[in-house]
Amino acid sequence: MTPARKTAPKTSVAAPTAPAARTAARRKTTPARWTDGVEGEPHPLATDPRGDRAPLGAHVSIAGGMPQAALRAREIGASAVQVFTKQANRWLEREIDTDEATAWRSAFAESAVRWSCAHDSYLINLASPDPELRTRSIASFRAELRRCHALGLDALVSHPGNFMDERASGLARNVDGIIEALEAEPGQTQLLMELTAGQGTVLGGTLEEMAALLEALPPTLASRVGVCLDTAHVWAAGYDLREDYDALWTRFDDTIGLRRLGCLHLNDSKAALGSHLDRHELIGEGTIGIEPFRRIMTDARLAHVPRIIETPKGDEPAATDARMLTLLRGLATP
């Protein structure tokens, strides 16, 4: 439960085709410049986020301070948001004090954002065979959890690690690291392990391996852990969303269980099916193409799963993200 989450009126949750949503979804033209919008107001192209059935948003920057994420979410018309709570490519840790937590909560209090998550640092490798790196990773991962708890975020998205030496022992180290961190940092934020493209020695590139990771957790902790599915990752891992869309979800349900799907990362891909390369692309402009996203946006099985885009932002981040969200909302509207 996050203070950022506003309880949306029942009608707006049940009515993904609210009048404002329909009107904005019909506007297909892209503005020449983002500054065409009124400063401080949501851009007219950003569809009314209160019409979203499932929270929909983007990974946004926290440059200028964490509360700035709320302004960026509003600019792009988001009802969900993902952030880094520190510099993702550095080991330097930080804690969230009461003032920062209060500022975050009040910045989101009046926003349309009703689901928020953090993505953890890229450096963390809980599966590492190097004791020093693994110890450092566990400490860093615990700090990620503490920041999420302080901010009241709904979820922390985390990539499984690199086994480096041997897959089975790497998976065991990954599981033990998760257990150690979750036991040391009790809280409400759900940990969502993200399926990977399966590049090199990275774990979590198959549904079966992710299922094995989850099954190795003790029942007392299992309820705190779910899965994040990134369309670009599973595509690169070899799951053909274009030609065999239903097979992915049937297999997901059989191995992991759809009830454990806590977040969708909606990204098209620059990479080929099965290439194991993690290269995000704008929705509908990559190798996946628009059709699988249309199916996801209208798939009743996924109707309530929060969705976040991590697509390239180009020179005009807000305008590009707003265009992507409007595109996705348009797909959801028959």
Ligand SMILES: [Zn+2]
């Ligand atoms: Zn992702």
Ligand SMILES: [Zn+2]
């Ligand atoms: Zn990725």
